[in-house]
Amino acid sequence: DTGVSQDPRHKITKRGQNVTFRCDPISEHNRLYWYRQTLGQGPEFLTYFQNEAQLEKSRLLSDRFSAERPKGSFSTLEIQRTEQGDSAMYLCASSPIQGAGVAFFGQGTRLTVV
Amino acid sequence: AQSVTQPDIHITVSEGASLELRCNYSYGATPYLFWYVQSPGQGLQLLLKYFSGDTLVQGIKGFEAEFKRSQSSFNLRKPSVHWSDAAEYFCAVGGNGYGNTGKLIFGQGTTLQVKP
Numbered sequence: 053d054t055g056v057s058q059d060p061r062h063k064i065t066k067r068g069q070n071v072t073f074r075c076d077p078i079s080e081h082n083r084l085y086w087y088r089q090t091l092g093q094g095p096e097f098l099t100y101f102q103n104e105a106q107l108e109k110s111r112l113l114s115d116r117f118s119a120e121r122p123k124g125s126f127s128t129l130e131i132q133r134t135e136q137g138d139s140a141m142y143l144c145a146s147s148p149i150q151g152a153g154v155a156f157f158g159q160g161t162r163l164t165v166v
Numbered sequence: 167a168q169s170v171t172q173p174d175i176h177i178t179v180s181e182g183a184s185l186e187l188r189c190n191y192s193y194g195a196t197p198y199l200f201w202y203v204q205s206p207g208q209g210l211q212l213l214l215k216y217f218s219g220d221t222l223v224q225g226i227k228g229f230e231a232e233f234k235r236s237q238s239s240f241n242l243r244k245p246s247v248h249w250s251d252a253a254e255y256f257c258a259v260g261g262n263g264y265g266n267t268g269k270l271i272f273g274q275g276t277t278l279q280v281k282p
Contacts, residue, residue: 157202
C-alpha cells in the first residue's frame with residue numbers, strides 16, 4: 053500500500069489552456085474525493101465518487117471542471133480554459149465506505165496559472 | 167450552515183511548552199471530528215478522530231483532543247511541543263451516521279511556529 057498518489061506534483065500553465073490531473077487512490081478504497089486548497093485556506097470539497105459513480109459536486113465545480121473515475125480505480129480532474137483564479141493546490145483523498153470519513157490524502161497537485 | 171472555525175490563524179510557542187489549538191464547529195447533529203496536519207508542500211496527515219464514546223481521544227505524535235458537546239468544540243492539545251511539530255493544523259467535520267458521504271468541511275487552519 054503506497055498511499056494516495058497524485059500526478060503531476062506541480063503544473064504551470066498559461067491562462068486559457070486545459071490541464072488534467074490524475075489521482076490513484078489506495079487500492080481497496082471505494083470512495084475518492086477531490087478538494088481545492090488556496091493559500092491560507094483550508095481544503096474545500098469539489099466532488100466525490102463512490103466506485104465509478106460521481107455522487108456529489110460542489111457549486112465550486114464550474115462547467116470548466118470535469119472529473120471522471122472510469123472503472124472505479126484512478127480518477128482524473130480536468131480544468132478547461134484555465135483562469136488565474138484556478139491557481140491552487142488540488143488534493144485527492146480516498147476512503148473505504150466503512151471508514152466513516154477517515155480520508156487519506158495525497159500530496160496534491162500545485163497548479164499555477166500565468 | 168455547516169462550518170468550522172479555527173480562531174487562531176497563527177500561534178507561536180517555545181519548544182517544550184504546551185500547546186492548545188482551538189476548533190469550534192456548527193453542525194446539525196454531532197458530527198465526526200478530525201484533526202489533520204499539513205507540512206509545507208505536503209498533503210494532509212490524520213492526527214486523530216472522534217466518532218463517539220470517550221470524549222478525550224488520543225492521536226499520533228503525542229497529540230490529544232477533547233470533544234465538548236456543550237461548547238461545540240474539539241480542541242487539540244499537546245503537553246510538550248517539539249520543533250518538528252511546526253506545520254499547519256486543520257480541524258474538520260464530517261457527517262455522522264447512515265448516508266454519510268465522508269465529505270469533510272475544514273476550518274481555515276492554524277499555522278504553528280515553534281521557537282527554539
